[in-house]
Amino acid sequence: MKRKTAHVTRTFRKPSHMHPANFFVPIVEKTTPAIISITTEDYVVNRKMSQILHHFLFPNSQAPGKEVRRSFGTGFIIHPRGYVLTSEHVIHNAKTIYVKLASGETKPAEVMWSDQKRDLTLLRITTVRGPLPVLPLGSSTEVQVGExxxxxxxxxxxxxxxxxxxxxxxxxxxxxxxxxxxxxxxxxxxxxxxxxxxxxxxxxxxxxxxxxxxxxxxxxxxxxxxxxxxxxxxxxxx
The missing domain is CATH 2.40.10.10 (Trypsin-like serine proteases)
Structure with a gap:
């Protein structure tokens, strides 16, 4: 009796990011390199009554100094030369501004343009590693409710x-x-x-x-x- 040959069919699983329910994944991977985190530092004098009294009661001790206040925000790169769009209130009254790129690189930033009334600011960062990734600008006019x-x-x-x-x-x-x-x-x-x-x-x-x-x-x-x-x-x- 002739023996039958069994044919085995292999089933290959698609990578998880190819699953129809994960269509956000490639969008996030595409856009994240152009999104940066912002940390600002401002120096404020702590005027608590207890510290003021301490100054008068113990004049030879160290006077209360300035307190560092840190704030966090976000921005996104709109030009490969390092222009970053963000909110004005993120950097309002900041003494120093640092941005962290998706690569992990941290850079100081300077304000190039600002509109406090509209809450808009454009920062500029410098880098020696060539053009930076940019997040394309779409149209808010064309978006629809429910999108x-x-x-x-x-x-x-x-x-x-x-x-x-x-x-x-x-x-x-x-x-x-x-x-x-x-x-x-x-x-x-x-x-x-x-x-x-x-x-x-x-x-x-x-x-x-x-x-x-x-x-x-x-x-x-x-x-x-x-x-x-x-x-x-x-x-x-x-």
């Missing part, structure tokens, strides 16, 4: 944190504490302190907004400045 978006930032100093959500509303004018926000995009993508200045990204891997602020104690309410209202103000740097 999926990604937020990548530095909340509470936790670098490159990724959250997702949808656009909840658009074209909301908001005025807070003397700042005028135009063309506001509302999203339920988680935005926390430290996300300010980071990009709101569409499914094409383009920045369609810059994360601006949240309403405290209200979950699911994040706000970004539409990129189309920013473009005319920074065009000479693009």
């Amino acid at each position: 999926m978006v990604i937020s990548i930032g530095n909340p509470l100093g936790l670098e490159n944190t990724v959250t997702t959500g949808i656009i909840s509303a658009k074209n909301r004018p908001v005025q807070i504490a003397g700042r005028k926000y135009e063309d506001i995009i509302q999203t339920d993508a988680a935005i926390n302190p430290g996300n300010s200045g980071g990009p709101l990204i569409n499914m094409n891997g383009e920045a369609i907004g810059m994360n601006a602020f949240i309403i405290r104690d209200n979950h699911g309410l994040g706000f970004a400045i539409g990129i189309d209202s920013i473009k005319p103000l920074i065009r000479k740097f693009l």
Whole structure:
């Protein structure tokens, strides 16, 4: 009796990032190199009454010095020469500004242009390793309510944190504490302190907004400045 030959069919698993449910993965991998974390330092005098009294009661002891206050924020590179877009309140009154690239490299930054009323700032960083990766700018005019978006930032100093959500509303004018926000995009993508200045990204891997602020104690309410209202103000740097 002739023996039958068994044919074994091998099943190869696709890499996890190829799974249909993981379509955010290539977008994050594409955009993250252009997103930077920002740390600022400001020196404030601690004027607590106990320290003032200490100065008078113990005049020979060391006087209370200046206290270093550090703040965190996010930005994204819009030009290969090192121009970084971020929120003005991230660097407001900062004495020193440092940015950390996705590569881990830390560089000092200087303010090239700033608009406090609109809460916008453009920083410049210098690097010796050639052109920097850039996050393409999309269109906030063309986005639609219900469209999926990604937020990548530095909340509470936790670098490159990724959250997702949808656009909840658009074209909301908001005025807070003397700042005028135009063309506001509302999203339920988680935005926390430290996300300010980071990009709101569409499914094409383009920045369609810059994360601006949240309403405290209200979950699911994040706000970004539409990129189309920013473009005319920074065009000479693009």
